[in-house]
Amino acid sequence: MKHGLVMDNIRKWVPFLVLLVLVLFFAAVNPHFLSLRNFARIAVSSSPALMVAVGATFVILMGSIDLSMEGTVAVCAVVFAMLLNRLGGSLAHMGWLAIPGAMIAGGVLGAVNGLIHVRLRIPSFMASLSMGFVGVGLSLLMTGGNRILIGDPLFRSLLTVRIMSFPLMAYAALGGLLVAWFIQGRTTIGRNFYAIGGGEDLARASGLNVGRVRVIGFVLAGVFFALGAVLAVARLGIAETETGTGFMFLSITSVVVGGTALAGGSGGVWNTLVGVLIVNVIGNGMVVVGLPDYLQDGVLGLLVITAVYLSMDRRGLSFAR
Amino acid sequence: MFELRNVEKRYPGVHVLKGVDLAIAPGEIIGLVGENGAGKSTLMKIIYGAVQPDAGSVLIDGAPVHFRSPRDAMKMGIGMVYQEQSLIPNLSVMENIFLGFEQQFVHLGVIQWRRMAQAARVQLRKVKLDIDPGMITSRLTFAQRQLVELAKVLALEERVEGHLVILLDEPTSVLSKDEIDLLFGLVRELRRRASFIFVSHRLDEIIALSDRIYVLKDGIVVDVLAAKDARVETIQKKMVGRDIALEYYRENRQVPFDAGRVLLELDHVVLPGRRHEVSLTLHAGEVLALVGVEGAGREGILRAIFGLKAPERGTIRIRGEAMRTFSASNSVAHGVGYIPRERKIEGIASGMNVYENMTLSQMGRYSRGGVLDIPAERALARDWIKRLSIKVPSEESDCGNLSGGNQQKVVLAKWRSGGSDIILLDHPTRGLDIGAKEDVYDMVRDMSADGVGVILVADTLEEAIGLSHTIAVIKDGEIRTWFNCQPGAKPSLYDLIHHMV
Amino acid sequence: MTDRVALAERLRRHFPWITLTTLTILVGFTDVNFLRPDNLLNLAADIVPLLIMAIGMTLVIYIGSIDLSSQSIANMATVLATIALPSAGVGAGVLVLAVGLAFGAVSGVVTTRLKVPSFISTLAVGGIALSVGQFASGQQALHMDAGQRLHAFGWMVGRTAGIPHELVVALLLVVVAWFIQGRMTAGRTFKAIGAGEPVAVSSGIRVERYKILAFALSGMFAAAAGLVFSVKLSGGSPTLAEGFLLPAIVAVLVGGTPLTGGVGGVINTVIGTMIVAVIRASMLYLNIPAMGQQIFFGLVLIVAIATTIDRSKMRIVK
Incomplete structure (x- = not known):
């Protein structure tokens, strides 16, 4: 029994150890990797990804999956940019309303996604995938395929202003993470995600309104996708349909690499932070050590397999799907 | 109120x-x-x-x-x-x-x-x-x-x-x-x-x-x-609603087993997580019941015999041949059949029909070069539906829709039709009503008559006593004592419980 | 009462093709030309690579897993086929299929032996395939020599009696997959794994081997899809088959093979692929503006899935 507990505690830290080993490895190959400037670079690439992955974490904790992020991020980015430009073009005046505006857009898309999944009883994989198509299409319709440039210096300060060498957006993402942590640990809805992931019929038998919790989970995911979208726009200064591209597989991979099980019920947002950092450290490290870019997809794949293999709790798991 | x-x-x-x-x-x-x-x-x-x-x-x-x-x-x-x-x-x-x-x-x-x-x-x-x-x-x-x-x-x-x-x-x-x-x-x-x-x-x-x-x-x-x-x-x-037959457990059909033919032997086997050695011998036609409280280690022994768990020490011999690899497929190939407690999880594939379930463990025998001989499969299923009087519309019915008793019969037919002669029964009557239970008891006797060796982990002590030739009482992973269980000389519940706890 | 349940149950199995016919007729109403045989044949011929990939994908989804490497393997296949054509001729095709088989097998090994969920393992193996494709191609589009292409794979293109040859190739592959699924021990085992993996294990089946086989076959079909595509377009590039993955998964699911596996199968996927093709083609006939096509596709997809999938056995919808 004791032994089991010790093993449990070690296993909890495995993703973090993997991250540490990766950092040490890349630092050993190229000392420049260890510079603050480079860490800031990793922080910039991780911040939007973290928000999107945190959103996905809530859904995965319930044992469902959300693949709508590429569409949702695109729509939210475009909504944000359009509102900002329409409301005077600067956060300093009415423009700040664009941020809650984008979050509402994300929440609405999430709600539609969740309702389709729960009400029509379509597996979340399919419902959210379809909603992803709808989202991408919607953003295309809104932009007409054009890019929307954001010039507001105040908004861009998320990227340009640095405190202790890290850009503001890193702190913003950290703030988002803390909010997510709070939701996960200290609110009824957060704990209900775990309950559903741990045993849906049991949760239902205890009188939990599972459908409602699920929909709320998707809404929450949509809101975090919106935050990711805002940070992604801050990073590039552009909002377009393409803003969402690439988030889907990377965010799910990050969640799993961080140690949150796709089956639901275990893991959480701190795991996702570690997972996002692992994926981004690998991405950044490969560039820093000068790996030819055509090899990077393959090496990322190999490292992800290794990381998941090391961090997964395989006891009681007789087979993987 | x-x-x-x-x-x-x-x-x-x-x-x-x-x-x-x-x-x-x-x-x-x-x-x-x-x-x-x-x-x-x-x-x-x-x-x-x-x-x-x-x-x-x-x-x-x-x-x-x-x-x-x-x-x-x-x-x-x-x-x-x-x-x-x-x-x-x-x-x-x-x-x-x-x-x-x-x-x-x-x-x-x-x-x-x-x-x-x-x-x-x-x-x-x-x-x-x-x-x-x-x-x-x-x-x-x-x-x-x-x-x-x-x-x-x-x-x-x-x-x-x-x-x-x-x-x-x-x-x-x-x-x-x-x-x-x-x-x-x-x-x-x-x-x-x-x-x-x-x-x-x-x-x-x-x-x-x-x-x-x-x-x-x-x-x-x-x-x-x-x-x-x-x-x-x-x-x-x-x-x-009626007197339960005096011969509920079909004791009248219990005949002595063939002590000369050893099917299975556990020789000083130590299972992972257990300290004690387990030795037992199963003969042709014998029903050997393992009794003990929940967690005493009965399931572990079954799972080891079925190859789902490798012993740390000791030897498992099937018909004299010592097992070297431990996997379900190896045990099945050596004629071991397993009727699991979790029928709906490990016993029956719901969504698959009767003949597909029956040949699941023996597809090699119903195929040539990987191509299935479906008419032969159907014939097999029809034959066993008749032999075990399985209540099912046809051999193409989904097993998931059958009653528990009929599902159990399909699982049994799967092993018996494949010629398995060491059958492990893990709570075979769990969740069955009395009629279906009696069918299972009859099938146990039929198997004995055919020279099949059965290891039984029963739902109740009465069932263990009624069905078996031999009882091994297990406590904390160790066989504490043995009872000879010939009709007329069966031990009482009290005898068993005394050693179980 | 029970009769009605049984009837609904029986009808349910037919929902995919009923949906397909309904959709086809609906589009036919807006423009009768859509229903002309040569138009339908062209429509079918156009989706051949997608169909082949979806067929392979079916085998993996049938065992309750998923294969996200198909598109990358197809991409790699277009590159390798183009490179190998001058030296190997028809052998280039064999080579490509073997490579696809190997990559799929790696996914299978990682999933079964290392117990990494297939969602991640196949994604990662897809990354490796992408790297191979990029490396081999030098990250640019390659072209086949017209003569060599005609010599080695001419039989794949062209028509006989108005029927496109690639359609015949695709149908042959469908028949092969259908035979594996319905008539061979491998297919029966796939079904058992999807219906209840523990049952397959406790029936003494070497489940891991069969799972690896399913992934390997999926990889091979993905490579075949890439091969057909590269012959069709007379070239290869590491991004040629971009945008195939999600439609292939969608085709399988719309056809009625659920992600949990065990039911549905190859024929369902043929119908599912055609549903996807009709939805896509319908946008042309319904004059859906280019900007709105994605939305239309997503919405129709939700409707199609809502009508085709069988929820009667789903206690919990995740």
């Missing part, structure tokens, strides 16, 4: 409950017994709100109530302690106790863990369980979880006015003797706070604990007895 009047329930094609009346007084403990299919579980579901009756009324203190969900019932003080444990393993104990009722601890949207823990401690004290409410539920023992479930139901006390009615569905099936005593003591003490409806297939326990016993048969309450004058035999007779 709680009453059902003339409750009716129909499902497509079945009239499950035909006007059931039931009444519970405050502080009373009621026993509810009946065969599988008698309507017991539907009746319970109506009581705790999972199912709505088609007709009749549910009354609390004389006033009619309607439950649309278990939650409605909970609000009126009716709670269920589930047979399949209903705690969510990845949550803490306190979260499980207050699942769905967290709102009382939420202040400005924040859960106050300290307050929840305090409240949980109050509930845990009621069941005399001294554990940290923040502990993750999966780390508790079975018995502890059962008590937490009880505490969860008792937590209703503070939320509802009036008395509680608590359903206990087979609460003792996974508990040891000591734990059962503890539970019963607790229930008796809690009568001040609640009434209980106690469902169990262990009639002696029902008689020991309850005040009155409702006997349900074919959707009708056939009798209500006072527990103090009730006897196991009379209840059994009422449940079945």
